[in-house]
Amino acid sequence: MAAAAASSQSLPITVSNLVKAYGDLRVLDDVSIAIRPGEFMTLLGPSGSGKTTLLMALAGFVSPESGSIRFGEQEMITTSPHKRGVGMVFQSYALFPFMSVVENVAYPLKIRGVSPAEQKSRAEAALEMVKLGGYGGRRINQLSGGQKQRVALARAMVFEPRIILMDEPLSALDKKLREHMQIELKQLHQKLDATIVYVTHDQREALTMSDRIAVINKGRIAQLDEPKALYRRPNSLFVADFIGETVLLPVQREGDGVSLQGRKLKLATPTPSGNGPLQLVIRPELLQLDAGDDGDTNTIAGVVRQTIYQGDSVLLIIDAGDGREVSVRIATSRAGQASLPDSGSRIALGLHRDDTVVLAEQAP
Amino acid sequence: MSAVIAMNADELARGQRRERAQFIGLSLPATLLILIIVFLPLFWLSSLSFLDRGGELSTENYQRLTGDLYVEAFVVTFQISAAVTALCVLLGYPLAYWLSRKPQHTANLLLICVLLPFWTAVLVRTYAWLVLLQRNGLINNTLLSLGVIDAPLQLAHNLTASIIGMVHIMLPFLVLPLYATMKSIDGDLVRAAVGLGSSPTEAFWRIFVPMSLPGLFAGVVLVFIMSLGFYVTPALLGGGRVQMLAQRIESTITIFSNWGAASALGVVLLVMALALVALLHRVFGLDKLFVR
Numbered sequence: 001m002a003a004a005a006a007s008s009q010s011l012p013i014t015v016s017n018l019v020k021a022y023g024d025l026r027v028l029d030d031v032s033i034a035i036r037p038g039e040f041m042t043l044l045g046p047s048g049s050g051k052t053t054l055l056m057a058l059a060g061f062v063s064p065e066s067g068s069i070r071f072g073e074q075e076m077i078t079t080s081p082h083k084r085g086v087g088m089v090f091q092s093y094a095l096f097p098f099m100s101v102v103e104n105v106a107y108p109l110k111i112r113g114v115s116p117a118e119q120k121s122r123a124e125a126a127l128e129m130v131k132l133g134g135y136g137g138r139r140i141n142q143l144s145g146g147q148k149q150r151v152a153l154a155r156a157m158v159f160e161p162r163i164i165l166m167d168e169p170l171s172a173l174d175k176k177l178r179e180h181m182q183i184e185l186k187q188l189h190q191k192l193d194a195t196i197v198y199v200t201h202d203q204r205e206a207l208t209m210s211d212r213i214a215v216i217n218k219g220r221i222a223q224l225d226e227p228k229a230l231y232r233r234p235n236s237l238f239v240a241d242f243i244g245e246t247v248l249l250p251v252q253r254e255g256d257g258v259s260l261q262g263r264k265l266k267l268a269t270p271t272p273s274g275n276g277p278l279q280l281v282i283r284p285e286l287l288q289l290d291a292g293d294d295g296d297t298n299t300i301a302g303v304v305r306q307t308i309y310q311g312d313s314v315l316l317i318i319d320a321g322d323g324r325e326v327s328v329r330i331a332t333s334r335a336g337q338a339s340l341p342d343s344g345s346r347i348a349l350g351l352h353r354d355d356t357v358v359l360a361e362q363a364p
Numbered sequence: 365m366s367a368v369i370a371m372n373a374d375e376l377a378r379g380q381r382r383e384r385a386q387f388i389g390l391s392l393p394a395t396l397l398i399l400i401i402v403f404l405p406l407f408w409l410s411s412l413s414f415l416d417r418g419g420e421l422s423t424e425n426y427q428r429l430t431g432d433l434y435v436e437a438f439v440v441t442f443q444i445s446a447a448v449t450a451l452c453v454l455l456g457y458p459l460a461y462w463l464s465r466k467p468q469h470t471a472n473l474l475l476i477c478v479l480l481p482f483w484t485a486v487l488v489r490t491y492a493w494l495v496l497l498q499r500n501g502l503i504n505n506t507l508l509s510l511g512v513i514d515a516p517l518q519l520a521h522n523l524t525a526s527i528i529g530m531v532h533i534m535l536p537f538l539v540l541p542l543y544a545t546m547k548s549i550d551g552d553l554v555r556a557a558v559g560l561g562s563s564p565t566e567a568f569w570r571i572f573v574p575m576s577l578p579g580l581f582a583g584v585v586l587v588f589i590m591s592l593g594f595y596v597t598p599a600l601l602g603g604g605r606v607q608m609l610a611q612r613i614e615s616t617i618t619i620f621s622n623w624g625a626a627s628a629l630g631v632v633l634l635v636m637a638l639a640l641v642a643l644l645h646r647v648f649g650l651d652k653l654f655v656r
Contacts, residue, residue, distance in 0.1 A: 059559055061558075061559075080563075080564075081555075081559055082558045082559070082560075082561050082562055082563050082567075087559075087560070088556065088559035088560065090552045090556055092550060092552050094550065094553050094556035096553060096556075096557075096571060097575070098574050098575065107560055108560040108561050111560065111561040111562050111566070112561060155560065156560075159560075159561070165559075
């Protein structure tokens with residue numbers, strides 16, 4: 001921490017060839033990742049993927065077998081957790097129940113020998129930032145889940161760490177509050193001069209908040225990209241399936257290209273090499289009902305099976321032949337009831353070439 | 365429709381009555397038992413203490429307690445109880461901490477070891493200590509045969525022996541509530557403190573210890589109050605040199621057959637124990653110790 005304290009700016013984190021194994025199981029399998037200073041980086045993956053292990057390795061609570069973790073220029077891999085100077089937010093909030101709200105928030109300052117008067121003013125300011133001004137005197141058990149989460153946030157940022165680590169901090173909140181807190185956290189990040197590493201299994205949360213997302217699967221980074229790129233250009237079926245709503249349709253290789261229902265597809269990305277089976281990745285909301293042939297649109301023929309009203313959107317289940325089902329999502333605002341096709345009618349769905357992504361079944 | 369609702373109301377009310385009757389029926393035997401074996405004798409005992417030898421109402425028995433002999437018994441009793449409690453904390457806290465950090469199945473096994481003494485009568489355990497500590501006991505004989513000492517040490521029949529025996533018997537009463545409390549402390553709390561910049565030692569003292577205090581107080585109260593009324597162990601291991609209140613009560617009855625005086629001692633002991641619990645309750649909130 002001493003060397004890092006020289007500047008007051010957020011730090012880059014460089015992880016190289018990190019390995020953590022429990023017996024034969026490699027929880028982190030040669031992970032390398034460069035996190036930019038001030039970035040909101042989300043580690044996203046299913047449970048057991050190793051995302052939390054990676055975060056705990058950054059915090060120092062998990063000691064890896066080999067590799068390197070650098071905060072800025074400083075090697076941290078053997079530094080004890082309390083000397084790493086990171087702010088940490090736990091899934092369980094981990095607030096000290098026998099302390100008041102302001103005592104909890106002031107704790108990191110107290111440890112660092114800040115004067116009591118300054119402790120109080122900085123803790124109050126941090127509480128103000130998470131919109132809990134005036135709550136300082138409350139007991140922890142008098143707070144709601146959302147308020148506890150805010151206190152935990154205030155406590156993690158009160159000593160102005162250059163790095164803040166968060167382990168699924170919103171997962172215990174109900175959906176509505178969670179979505180609200182996502183926006184608030186994002187806004188908070190813009191005010192803070194800190195690099196944030198955030199762990200979640202919720203892809204929507206990751207897309208909402210992150211500057212970049214590292215999708216982690218089986219101890220490896222499957223893809224590291226900005227949310228938009230991750231959503232529109234997944235590099236593997238795992239990522240495509242994990243992020244967003246996805247329908248997969250098998251397609252055939254035909255020379256250099258691929259074809260579906262006997263028609264050659266116009267692709268956004270090069271055809272995957274090799275000769276394994278291929279799948280077309282479809283996002284239901286990117287399919288168009290009234291497909292005009294403008295030369296840049298692929299068409300998929302099908303029969304309407306079912307129309308499902310879901311409030312903000314309408315979902316059409318289409319039979320694309322061979323028992324393959326494709327779903328199409330149409331925003332309610334565009335779905336004038338009259339224009340929706342009836343069940344049983346044949347329709348042609350349009351998929352713009354920029355949205356047409358074909359991936360090999362086995363990740364390369 | 366309204367007829368159906370009225371019928372349902374009857375049926376629901378009957379169900380509630382039945383539940384209440386079950387509740388009373390189930391708790392009645394224990395309530396009666398406690399009334400008969402605890403409160404009746406207590407009442408009888410305290411009324412005895414207000415009668416003099418002639419059966420007249422008087423405070424003679426209480427006045428006598430201000431005599432030196434009795435005051436000394438009170439002081440000794442409190443000193444021994446405090447010493448036993450302090451030793452139990454010194455031995456029990458690290459033990460409970462160590463147990464609470466062990467994986468569950470190991471901890472269970474070790475807890476059985478802590479509980480093992482409970483399976484033997486107090487008397488047996490006390491005589492076991494006598495076997496170890498007396499003049500020609502195991503310890504003295506071993507030391508003599510090794511040539512470490514020339515003459516047997518005075519290990520039994522004194523204050524030290526009484527305290528050793530009492531600590532042994534009381535230790536589980538401290539360890540068990542403490543272990544339960546420590547086990548329920550979220551490990552993330554200590555980790556959070558370390559993550560926020562505390563060294564592991566600092567996190568232990570600032571976070572873990574305060575969180576374990578409720579269990580510690582529960583154990584301390586149990587051990588201290590039980591020690592106040594302890595009889596067998598100090599009587600045997602103290603060899604007559606250690607006079608705690610319970611022994612004083614016993615001799616008042618068996619030697620002087622003065623039931624009134626013995627009752628007064630008992631009442632004062634009880635009141636002191638209750639006062640202590642009330643004080644601890646005021647300071648720490650004992651009701652919070654057991655339900656978390």
